[in-house]
Amino acid sequence: MLCVGLDVDLAKIPQYLLDGEDPIFTFNKAIIDATHQYAVAYKPNTAFYEAHGLKGWQSLQKTIDYLNAEYPEIFTIADAKRGDIGNTSRMYAKAFLEDMCFDSITVAPYMGKDSVEPFLSFDEKYAILLALTSNAGAFDFQTKTSEDEELYKKVLKTSQEWQGSDKLMYVVGATKAEFFAQIRKIIPHAFLLVPGIGAQGGDLASVCEFGMNDQAGLFINSSRGIIYASNGEDYAQAAAREAGNLQAQMAQILSARFN
Amino acid sequence: MLCVGLDVDLAKIPQYLLDGEDPIFTFNKAIIDATHQYAVAYKPNTAFYEAHGLKGWQSLQKTIDYLNAEYPEIFTIADAKRGDIGNTSRMYAKAFLEDMCFDSITVAPYMGKDSVEPFLSFDEKYAILLALTSNAGAFDFQTKTSEDEELYKKVLKTSQEWQGSDKLMYVVGATKAEFFAQIRKIIPHAFLLVPGIGAQGGDLASVCEFGMNDQAGLFINSSRGIIYASNGEDYAQAAAREAGNLQAQMAQILSARFN
Numbered sequence: 001m002l003c004v005g006l007d008v009d010l011a012k013i014p015q016y017l018l019d020g021e022d023p024i025f026t027f028n029k030a031i032i033d034a035t036h037q038y039a040v041a042y043k044p045n046t047a048f049y050e051a052h053g054l055k056g057w058q059s060l061q062k063t064i065d066y067l068n069a070e071y072p073e074i075f076t077i078a079d080a081k082r083g084d085i086g087n088t089s090r091m092y093a094k095a096f097l098e099d100m101c102f103d104s105i106t107v108a109p110y111m112g113k114d115s116v117e118p119f120l121s122f123d124e125k126y127a128i129l130l131a132l133t134s135n136a137g138a139f140d141f142q143t144k145t146s147e148d149e150e151l152y153k154k155v156l157k158t159s160q161e162w163q164g165s166d167k168l169m170y171v172v173g174a175t176k177a178e179f180f181a182q183i184r185k186i187i188p189h190a191f192l193l194v195p196g197i198g199a200q201g202g203d204l205a206s207v208c209e210f211g212m213n214d215q216a217g218l219f220i221n222s223s224r225g226i227i228y229a230s231n232g233e234d235y236a237q238a239a240a241r242e243a244g245n246l247q248a249q250m251a252q253i254l255s256a257r258f259n
Numbered sequence: 260m261l262c263v264g265l266d267v268d269l270a271k272i273p274q275y276l277l278d279g280e281d282p283i284f285t286f287n288k289a290i291i292d293a294t295h296q297y298a299v300a301y302k303p304n305t306a307f308y309e310a311h312g313l314k315g316w317q318s319l320q321k322t323i324d325y326l327n328a329e330y331p332e333i334f335t336i337a338d339a340k341r342g343d344i345g346n347t348s349r350m351y352a353k354a355f356l357e358d359m360c361f362d363s364i365t366v367a368p369y370m371g372k373d374s375v376e377p378f379l380s381f382d383e384k385y386a387i388l389l390a391l392t393s394n395a396g397a398f399d400f401q402t403k404t405s406e407d408e409e410l411y412k413k414v415l416k417t418s419q420e421w422q423g424s425d426k427l428m429y430v431v432g433a434t435k436a437e438f439f440a441q442i443r444k445i446i447p448h449a450f451l452l453v454p455g456i457g458a459q460g461g462d463l464a465s466v467c468e469f470g471m472n473d474q475a476g477l478f479i480n481s482s483r484g485i486i487y488a489s490n491g492e493d494y495a496q497a498a499a500r501e502a503g504n505l506q507a508q509m510a511q512i513l514s515a516r517f518n
Contacts, residue, residue, distance in 0.1 A: 007347070045347055047341070047350035047351045048350055050350070050351065050354045051351070051353055051354045051358070053354070053358060053359070054313060054316055054317060057313055057316045058313060061312065081341065081342060081367070082340065083367065084304070084340055085392070086394065088304055091306035091307055091309070091310040092306045092309065095310045095311075095312070099312055108342060108369050108370075109400065110389055110401065111367075111392050111394055111396050111397065111401075112397060112399030112400055112401070114394050116396070130370070135344040135371070136371070136372070137370050137371020137373040137375075138371060140371030140417055141369060141405075141413065142369065142371070144413065145405060146403045146410060147403055147404055151403075151405060154400065158399055
C-alpha cells in the first residue's frame with residue numbers, strides 16, 4: 001500500500017548533492033532505487049518542481065521517465081491538483097497522462113463535472129479527486145453541510161455519476177481517520193490516496209481499520225518521513241529503512257485482515 | 260477593464276508560425292504589442308504552456324519576462340488555479356509570484372485557509388480565488404446551499420477573514436451576471452476577474468451593470484475572441500481590432516457610469 005511522496009526540497013536534501021548537475025533527479029533516483037521494493041506508487045508533488053522553473057520541470061520529466069523505464073509496474077501519481085474549464089483541463093490531462101506518461105493525476109473538484117471528466121478519458125489512466133484533504137483548511141469548506149450533507153460527501157456522490165467514474169480515485173487525509181467509515185459507505189470500491197501519515201500526524205492502524213476495502217484499496221502516502229530520514233550520505237539507505245518499516249507495518253495489518 | 264487571455268493553442272494560431280523557433284512566444288509577443296494599448300492585464304493560462312512540457316514552460320517564462328520588461332504597468336495574472344497544503348502552496352507562490360514575477364495567480368479554494376494564505380504574503384502581489392466559475396460544472400458544487408448559503412458565498416465570506424485578505428481578488432464567471440449583485444453585497448471592494456465574455460457567451464453590459472463597484476473593480480477577460488480573431492498573417496491586427504472594440508464598449512459603459 002505504500003506510496004512514496006517525492007516532494008524534494010533542496011534545503012532538506014544532503015547538501016553535497018547540490019554540487020551535481022541535477023540534484024533533484026539524483027536524489028529521486030537514489031530514493032527510488034532504495035525504496036522501490038517497499039513501494040507500490042510514487043507521487044511527486046509538482047509544486048516542488050515548478051518552484052525551480054525550467055530546471056525543475058526537467059527534473060520532473062527525468063524522474064517520471066526513470067520510473068517508467070526502470071519500474072514500469074509501479075503506479076505513478078502527478079500530485080498536481082489541477083482543474084479548469086473543459087478545454088483547459090484537457091490540456092492538463094494531455095500534459096500529465098499522455099505526454100509525461102503518469103498513470104494518474106490529482107484533481108481539484110471545485111469546478112465540477114466538466115472540469116474533471118477530461119481526465120477520465122484515457123485508457124488505464126486515473127484521476128484522483130480531492131475529497132477530504134489532510135490539512136487544517138479542510139474544515140473551512142469540505143466538511144460544511146451542504147443540502148443536508150457535507151461537501152466532501154457531495155463530491156464523492158456526485159462524481160460517481162460522471163462519465164468515466166470507474167477511473168476515479170479520491171484523496172482522503174489520514175488525519176481524519178474517523179471519516180473513513182462514512183466514506184467507505186459511499187464509495188466502497190474506489191481506491192483512496194491517503195496523505196498525512198507521518199509528518200502530518202495521521203495514524204496508520206486506524207486509517208487501515210476504517211479505510212480498507214476487501215482489496216485493501218489504499219495508497220498510503222509518506223513523503224517527508226521517508227525521503228528526509230537522513231540528510232547525510234546514507235540518505236537512500238535511511239529512506240529504505242523508513243519505507244521498509246512502514247511497509248512491514250502495512251504487511252502486518254494486511255495479513256491480519258486477509259489471512 | 261480589459262484582460263487578454265493568452266491561452267495559446269498551436270492548432271489555432273497561424274500555421275506559418277509553427278516553422279519558427281518558439282511559435283508560442285512569437286504569437287504572444289505580437290498579440291501583446293498589438294493589444295497593449297487596450298488592455299490593463301494579460302492572463303496566460305498555464306495549462307496551455309504545460310501541455311508542451313519544457314518548451315512550453317520556456318515560452319511562458321519568455322512571455323512574462325517580456326511583459327515585465329516592456330509593459331511593467333500592465334497587471335499580469337498566472338491563471339494556474341493552484342492550491343495545496345501550506346508548505347506546498349508556498350512553493351507555488353514562490354514560483355509564480357517571486358521567481359516568474361507575476362503580479363497575481365488564480366487559486367482554488369477547496370483546501371481552505373492554509374492552502375490560500377501562503378499566496379497572500381507577498382508585497383503588492385495578489386491571489387485571485389475561484390468563487391463562481393464560468394463553466395457548467397460551477398453548478399455541481401459552487402451553487403449548492405451549505406449551511407443556508409451557497410458554497411461560493413461561503414468562500415467569499417470565509418476568505419475575507421484570512422490573513423492578507425486585502426490581497427484577495429475573486430474569479431466570477433461572466434455567464435452568471437445575475438449573481439453579481441449578490442456578490443457585490445458580500446465583497447463590495449474586491450477586484451473581480453471575469454472570464455466568459457465572448458466565446459463562452461457572457462454579456463458585457465449586464466456584468467458591468469451588476470459587477471462594477473465605485474472604482475469599476477473588474478478585470479474582464481477575453482481569450483479566444485481576441486487572440487484567434489484571424490489565423491492569417493493579419494492575426495495581430497485582427498486581435499487589436501477585437502481588443503479595441505471590446506475596450507471601446509467598456510469605455511462607453513465606464514463613461515456612462517462615472518461621468
